Each structure stands twice: as C-alpha cells, then as structure tokens.
Amino acid sequence: DPGDYEAGEHESFMHKELLEQPAAAERMLRGRLDERFGTGHLGGLNLDARELRAIRRVKILGCGSAYYVGQMGASLIEELARIPADAEAASEFRYRNPIVEPDTLYVAVSQSGETIDTLLAVQEVRRKGGRVIGLVNVVGSAIAREVDGGIYLHAGPEVAVASTKALTNMFLGFALLAVQLGRVRDLSIADGRRLIAGLTAIPGQIEEVLATEPDLADIAKRLAEAESLFFVGRVRGFPVAREGAQKFKEISYRHAEAYQTSELKHGPLALISTDVPTVAVVPDDELVERNVAALHEITARGGPLTVVTHRGVDLGDLAGRAHRVDVPKNERELDPILLTIPLQLLAYQAALNLGHDIDKPRNLAKSVTVE
Ligand code: AGP
DSSP: GGGGGGOOTTOOOHHHHHHHHHHHHHHHHHHEEEEETTEOGGGGGGHHHHHHHHEEEEEEEEEEEHHHHHHHHHHHHHHOOOOOHHHHHHHHHHHGOOOOOTTTTEEEESSSSOHHHHHHHHHOOOHHTOOEEEEETTTTTTHHHSSSSSEOOOOOOOOOSOOOHHHHHHHHHHHHHHHHHHTTTTTOOOHHHHHHHHHHHHHHHHHHHHTTTTHHHHHHHHHHHSSEEEEEOOOHHHHHHHHHHHHHHHHHHEEEEEEEGGGGGGGGGGGOOOOOOOEEEOSSSTTHHHHHHHHHHHHHTOOEEEEEETTTOOOOOGGGSSEEEOOOOOOOGGHHHHHHHHHHHHHHHHHHHHHHHSSSSSOOOSOOOOO
16 A cells, blocks of 8 residues: 555665665566567557557657656667667657657556656657557556556555656666567567576676675765766767766756767767766677776876676776666666666665755655646
8 A cells, every 4th residue: 555655664765765765676578478488478568469569650658757767678679579669758749749640659657657758758749649568567557547557567656756767667667568569570479588588697697786785885986076977988878978967967956968978089078077976878789898998088188987888898997986886687688678778776775865855855856747
C-alpha cells in the first residue's frame, strides 16, 4: 500500500529507493523472460506477432529523465529490432504538428502516469489515429488509462523527486520490448537467449554497484565543490551522461551540462579548467580508444576527470590522471543501465555533502500536472 511507504531508517526516500533497485528490477522481470525461445513476454501490449511485425517505426515520448531513458530505449530498439526509433520530449511534441503514421508504435513513458505534457502528447497521437502503448509505474494513472496497451513498471511507490528505481525499470521495459520486437524479425534465438541471460543478471549486478557507494563518497565530495560540471558520453553512453547531469543538477543545484564526448572539441573545451570537473561515461565498446583520446584533451588542460566504465577496460595513460569507477560487464546492448547507477550515487552523495533537502529539491515537483 503506497500509503504505508516510509523512509524508515533511511535518511531520505531517494536513498531508500536507490537501494531498492535490485528488488524492483526483479519484480519488473518476473514472468516476462522466456529463456527457451530467447524473447520477452509482454502480454499487456495487446499486439500479436503479426501486428508487432507490421511496426515500421517507434517513437518514444516522455519528459525529463523519462525522456533520457527513452533515448536509451530507442537505441535498444534500433540495435535489436533494426526498426528506426527515436525519443522526443513529450513537452515539445504536440506543438510542432507531428506527423502521426499508422505503422508507427508510439510509446509513452512515465513514472507517475500523470505528467501533463506526456498525457497531452498521448492524446494528440490518438486524435490522429496513432497507436500508443505506455511504460508506466502508477497503476490506473491517467496515462495508463489513456493508452492502447502497455507494460507496468512494478517499481513500487517512488516518493523522492529525483527518480531512480522507476528509471531502471523503464530501461528494462525497453529492453524486453526491443527483444520481443527483434524476435519477430531478424534477432536470432541465440542472441535472444544471450540478452535474456543478460537481463537475468541485472538485479544482482545492480546490487554489486550499490555496494561500492562508500568508495564514491570522496569523489562526490569533490564534485560538490565545483560550481559547474560536464557529464560526457557517446552513443550508448550519451543518454547515460544526460541522465547523470539531470540527477546531479536536480539535487545538488550545480550547473551540470551533458555533452557528447565527440563534440567537446567543437566548443565546450573552451570551458575546461582546473575548476570544471568532468564525469565521463566510457562503456566497454568499440569506442574506448576514441573516448580515451578525447578525454586526454580534458586532463591536458588540468580538468579533473572521473571515468565511469566497465571492469577490465584499458584506459591507457588516463589511468593515473583520472578517478575510475567500475561497473560489472553485461551484454553490450544493456550497458546503459549499470553505468547509470554510480551517477545516481554521485548525485546523491554530493547533495548530502551540501546539506540539501534531497527528497524535495527546490523549485521541483514530483510530477508536473499543470502546463
Ligand atoms: C527525474 O529525476 C525528474 N524528477 C523528472 O525529470 C521526471 O523524470 C519527469 O518529470 C517525468 O516524470 P514522470 O516519469 O512521472 O512522467
């Protein structure tokens, strides 16, 4: 019962919710993994294999962090199902007279299910004859009632304004959807099984990352001292950097800007100095060397650097010049979710150091229900 949900011995709901992520992820995946055929079971979509196959494009709509996880979801769908997919801020969508096509699947993503911009975007799609599914946490919420089908996130109540466990479950929902869309197309049974095994490992791996919290306190303390920070990443790492910057600015009130690592040299490098730290997301993928080369441009200018990466990644001679935070390896496509967890912890620890009201940051509401 959400009414009985309390922070208990935790000093904030955010911390409690952060730590609940392994259990919340388990609930999200329970009954939805088909190991035998390497696919997802998402009954609530109300779409059979023929209808799933007929989808030619996917458009994801959400606000704030839900929009950033939507970007992670769009990449997953493109990679695994090879369907063109993108995410858009729901708050912008209806104002640009969007083209709504019958063979596009629209996905509204929202923790509360009450965000007015996302709800109005859903209504605009439906008015124009489009089909919308929801990735929603709160059962029976306005968006959940408005959509044609969907996937509940089963994250449990979320009270802190800075969302954590609901976002993790959104990512898992997109992964399941991507595998299911892939398996009615060209994703092989072997790849499907590989990803289902990867998803099964996620709750335990989140637990491992959460256990590193004490190691992050010192880095967070230093980051909290800066007035302005960069969060950088590229391809799968970029939405992770966007979400990391979002969390940091929400509760630390520091200026945290997300950028593609590849774009640094096209402008923002001018701002790098000993006073402007960077948090870089470097997944274990084909771009490691390029990432390392771009990050040298930061350390060469005395910019303090923290690299969030996978165990075993060779950072070359950046090693002695940057703080390193490791997460366990999983399947490459699922990289974003584990890389996100240390960024939540850094934001949380920084806000704690600064003595802010972590659950109710200034100027923000848990759900934005008026335009
Ligand atoms: C998350 O930390 C933010 N507080 C915010 O960006 C949030 O994700 C956004 O307002 C969307 O909320 P929703 O998921 O309830 O629709």
